[in-house]
Amino acid sequence: MNPAPFTTPDGFFAKQRADVLRATRKPHWSRYSVAAGLALLLAGSWWAVQGDEPCTTYACLLEATPLEELPVEWAEYELLEAGQWPDHLMESLDELSM
């Protein structure tokens, strides 16, 4: 007995094969799109961070830098220049610089 007494429209298998192959290949592009989107996001974030004005004052640096990384010499120079460094703190500043 004929196991499948059915016919299909002309070109059915070729058309469905093409549809299936198109559908299975699409996810690769989606994955690439997601990867490209992430890369753009990261690049944008990096650009935003890099785009900040560099600090030119001690106050800005103090805001942006962890305390332990502060360049003491710079602070000394800036504050002394501005005449803002109290005399009684000079000794402790020297200790920090050593």
Next chain:
Amino acid sequence: MAASPDTSIPIWLPDLQRGRRRAKERAFEAFLDAWHERLYAHCRRMMGNHEDAADVTQETLIQVYKSAGQFEGRSSFSTWVFTIASRKSLDALKRRKRDRTVAFDDAFSQAHAALQSDALFSGDEAELQLHAAIAALPPRQRQVFNLRYFEEMPFSQIATLTGTSEGSLKASYHHAAQKIKSFVTASLELT
């Protein structure tokens, strides 16, 4: 009848499961060469018409591509593929309201009329009776009958596929075969 299910591991299967993009695509094309028409025939027998069978076949083929990496070899590859096709067919039949008729006689009459007017059905009167009777079976019984009768799948594999015991499958198949045989015989005697 169809050839016995292939229990060996196809040569392209490792690429389909773990291959890089090009290798996986080539492997999938080899899979389509071997399985496309066979899966369509199974889906056509399950769904009873070309449009629904085409949809279910397409869903099955795409699912095989997506899930190939999850095939662990605990069953044969053909059992795994037929599991996907059968589940997709049963899901589609659940969604299809016209399959909710209860009486076998009514379902047979409807299927017979549908096949008679189906330009894509090419069988003779005996085949028309047979396929109308198969289409009138409840979906799960139809699944077991098709896998056993047309695909010649061993009951042990069908049991793996359906998650039921071999004993109840044999009983279900016997019941379905008896129902079809008596119905087809009676119908052919009338004509």
